[in-house]
Amino acid sequence: MPTNQERRAETPAAAPRRRGRKRSEETRLAILTAALALLSEVGYAGLTIEGIAARAGCGKQTIYRWWPTKGDVLLDALALKAETHVTIADHGSYAADLRAFLADSFRLGRLPQVTEVLRAMVAQALADPEFAGRFRETFLATRREALSTVVLRARERGDLPPRPAPGTVLDLVFGVLWYRVLITGGPLDEDLVGELLAALTSGD
Amino acid sequence: MPTNQERRAETPAAAPRRRGRKRSEETRLAILTAALALLSEVGYAGLTIEGIAARAGCGKQTIYRWWPTKGDVLLDALALKAETHVTIADHGSYAADLRAFLADSFRLGRLPQVTEVLRAMVAQALADPEFAGRFRETFLATRREALSTVVLRARERGDLPPRPAPGTVLDLVFGVLWYRVLITGGPLDEDLVGELLAALTSGD
Amino acid sequence: MPTNQERRAETPAAAPRRRGRKRSEETRLAILTAALALLSEVGYAGLTIEGIAARAGCGKQTIYRWWPTKGDVLLDALALKAETHVTIADHGSYAADLRAFLADSFRLGRLPQVTEVLRAMVAQALADPEFAGRFRETFLATRREALSTVVLRARERGDLPPRPAPGTVLDLVFGVLWYRVLITGGPLDEDLVGELLAALTSGD
Amino acid sequence: MPTNQERRAETPAAAPRRRGRKRSEETRLAILTAALALLSEVGYAGLTIEGIAARAGCGKQTIYRWWPTKGDVLLDALALKAETHVTIADHGSYAADLRAFLADSFRLGRLPQVTEVLRAMVAQALADPEFAGRFRETFLATRREALSTVVLRARERGDLPPRPAPGTVLDLVFGVLWYRVLITGGPLDEDLVGELLAALTSGD
DNA sequence: TCATAATCGAGACGGTACGTCATGTCTTCGC
DNA sequence: GCGAAGACATGACGTACCGTCTCGATTATGA
Incomplete structure (x- = not known):
């Protein structure tokens, strides 16, 4: 995940030397x-x-x-x-890939220290559109990209149900996840993994 | 939807007599x-x-x-x-009921005046656990109940796919809805209705 | 001491009958x-x-x-x-009359419940010119009148030193009294009576 | 007159180094x-x-x-x-010193800008015992000290009447002064100087 | 005897100031 | 020039009282 701490870097290539005391x-x-x-x-x-x-x-x-x-x-x-990486290794099938992705994501989402920060960042994003942009482009984009990789690989493999469309799959998965984290406080457990898999793979 | 303005009413039945100037x-x-x-x-x-x-x-x-x-x-x-009621009339089948519910909900969710308030209330709920409770019990509960009625009616009718479980259906539907409203700003359109119907009714 | 509670009485003689509930x-x-x-x-x-x-x-x-x-x-x-009257009976001489007046006044001025109220009323008078007028005309005037009686009787008796002038006597006596009550918190004791008598009668 | 603005100075000698922006x-x-x-x-x-x-x-x-x-x-x-100093130079006699002190004090006490502040400070002192302490120790103490100097010099000179006692002299002088300023609004004029001199020096 | 009228406790109302907190900027000193 | 300390103008917080204004419920005349 890229950080957003390089506010002073005028040009990425040049000016590697800056005067004065270094950042501590x-x-x-x-x-x-x-x-x-x-x-x-x-x-x-x-x-x-x-x-x-x-x-x-x-x-x-x-x-x-x-x-x-x-x-x-x-x-x-x-x-x-937190180590925020999730598995996107190829497990041979869409269902297996998806299961692995969900298991990883949910494991993180069960850590209170992580959900606290997630909730805080959404709160900030709701109050501050500029932050919302940074939040989407840095944090959210990498998550969506990961799941996107899984889905697109399934499509190439010919193993993706015709519906829901790839974009909707992302919204459904992240939708439940955020909904439980932000609003209901419901659990991110193995049951939910099963339900999601059923909903997303039954159309094949 | 019940309002939360009755802070002074100790007992709903008793205490019809209050002294002093009335609320304006x-x-x-x-x-x-x-x-x-x-x-x-x-x-x-x-x-x-x-x-x-x-x-x-x-x-x-x-x-x-x-x-x-x-x-x-x-x-x-x-x-x-906003007139916040959604349709829960019986349309004969789970798919038809669900389609009507989603159409109604999305219609409201496309009004900027409504989404503004929804986003504001989630912001408040994230910052204030006590409000979060009130928000869940007054606003969210009535929404969930409406959809719950639709789902349970389908079950009685024998028309509900075995999975996802009723509770998960609610989380999936409201999950996407809130996710788009709060985070991506994605559209609540006819496409999404179709995608959701496909995901929730394909398992029959 | 006259009270100031008769705000509604338009004419003191007439209109003794008023309709409606009586003041409690x-x-x-x-x-x-x-x-x-x-x-x-x-x-x-x-x-x-x-x-x-x-x-x-x-x-x-x-x-x-x-x-x-x-x-x-x-x-x-x-x-x-408090019973706020002070002695103005004739004791035969200016010195005796003055001593009696001072003894009475100081006795009251040693009651904390009384000085509390006195301090409060000056505080109000300093903040509110209209009250200051009422305070002077009701409370202060009666005090000054009492001491004035003593002084004028001495003058008739031929027993009053030429200086200080009657008006100044009042200011000196009430001056120390209020100064100790309001500002220094010094005692209103027998010593002070002696000192005042010395200062006010030595010129004879 | 010492001011009370040095609330942060822990020790007057030490702590000459303070970091951060200076007071404006x-x-x-x-x-x-x-x-x-x-x-x-x-x-x-x-x-x-x-x-x-x-x-x-x-x-x-x-x-x-x-x-x-x-x-x-x-x-x-x-x-x-206001330049709040009063004369305490030696004029050769108690009467002359006292006259000079009174003339100076009364001159200040005739300035409405000064009496306004004096009245305000008493109002505050009556409402706030902690301020009353600061008021006594900073403002009042210096006034009393000035007159005290005059009186004690007279005693050394052998020129002070036996009564009233030095402490009472202060109370009598400041008593009339404050009484007229705070309560009656009476004038601080040459007449009053004469009356006070008569009352305080006639016992010699 | 019954309407009229003034009082009472209660308490909501539009205000004003309180004293506190955090904002984001700035100045100053030491490293 | 960075970093700590901390003063600064700003502005909202939530509270306390102000003095006014309904309310419904009591008393008291006087017609």
Whole structure:
């Protein structure tokens, strides 16, 4: 997952040398860690730049210099915290690939530390269209791409039911996932994997 | 849809006698109208109790007296604004019932005034667990109940595919719906109706 | 001491008959008592009409109907609480009369319940010129009149030193008294009586 | 007159190094000026922190950061506005010293801008015991000390009447002064100087 | 005896200011 | 020039009272 911390890089190729004191990696980690800790303790609404700075032992300006919003801090923090990769290896059939993808995704979605951040980022995205764009393009896009790979491979293999269309498959899968995470709090368990597989593969 | 404005009513049956000046219905409507207008103009993050009071020409206390958060104001405002009923009449088959339900729901979900409020209420729910409870029990519960009626009727009719299970059907339908409304902004169109019908009725 | 509770009496002689429910004496006493109690508990700054009404078990309007400010409530309450008369009987000499007057005044001024109210009324007078007028004309005037009687009697008797002038005597006596009550919190004791007598009678 | 603006200074000698942005002297003066202007326009009761901030063009927090109450703002503003020194030079006799002190004090006490602030500060002191302490220790103490110097010098010189005692002299002088300023609004004129001199020096 | 009228407790109303909190910007000092 | 500390203008928070205004329920005349 790409991070969004390179706000100062004017040109990606040139200008690798910048004057003055270098960015403190130590401080950067302190900020991300503090953000995650505070998110667990006080929730997204109670999370403040001021609080993160105090907890991280840094000045507010240091945060504002590198991240535009608290949501962006969390976006980076997520990459730090959880190994967010999911399996897209070829298991021989659409059903097997899909099962593996779902199992991986749900495993992550059962970690409270992960769902907390996910919920926080949606909250930020709902309040801030610019962040919503960054969120979609960095975080969401990689997830959709992964599942997309699985679906397209099934199509090539000739093993994909005619309906639902590939785009809809993505929306159905991520739909239930986010719906349970954001709204009902329902479980992401083996049952749901079975139900989804049934719904998405029965038309073959 | 039940509203949540009866904060003072201890017992629904008893206590028909309340002393003191009565609540001003005029002011109540002014507040709900102002909240909706401001939501469109400045978005949920920019919506403030102070702003609503100013626009409605009332004191802040009058809002705090009757609604605990700005989300609750919107919850009531939604009931005022849109006719939120969906069809659950019997059309003879599961597919027909489902198609009617989806058409109705999507029609509402295409109104920007409605999706604005829906997004705002989820934002509030993510930031405020107590509101989340009220939101689920008042707004979401009635939606789920409607679709539940359709599904259970199909089961009695013997017309419901063995999978997905009734509960999962609800999660799949509302999952895509909320996913598009909250996250991708994708369309709630006739195509999606078809895709959903295919996924939910193919297993028979 | 005249009270200021007759706000409705248009003409003192005529119109003794008014229709409708009579003023509740019970409530009036409850209000005055509550005001004094609260003054002791929370101080003048913390004293509110709302608090008095709650403590007295009456509506706010009932207070506003009869008294224009909380200071006026206290003005009436003072008459209820303390016997505020001072001796102006003739003791044969200016010095004796003055000593008796001072002893009486200081005795009252040593009661915390009395000084609390005095301080409160000055606070109100400083914030509210209209009340200041009522305060001067009702409460202060009677005090000054009493001492004035003593001084003028001495002049007739030929027993008053040429200086300070009668008006200044009043200002000196009440000056120290209020200064200690309002500002330094110094004692109103026998010593002060002696000092004042020395200063005011030495010129004879 | 010492000011009370050094709330942060833990030790007067140490801690010369403070990090972060320095206090804005410009803003400080704007606040004091605004407070005085508003006091004249709307009186002490109508004076609000919010109003001062608006007039001074600063945030409320900036006022709360440096002064605990509006009275403390005025306490500092007084030092800014009026040259509050009084003469305590040796004029050769108690009577001459006293006359000079009174003339100086009364001259200040005839300036409406000064009496306004004095009345305001007493109002605050009556409502707020903690402020009363600060008021006594900073403002009042220096006034009393000045007159005390005059009186004690007279005692050394052997020129002080046996009564009233030095402490009582202070109370008598400041008593009349405050009584006229706070309560009767009587004049602080040459007549009063004469009367006071007569009362305080006749016992020799 | 019954309408009229004033009072009472209660409590909602439009306001204003409170004192606090967090925002994002800025200035200052030390590394 | 980065980073900490922290002052600054801004603006919303949620609360407390203000003084006014209905309400329904009590009393009291006086016609």
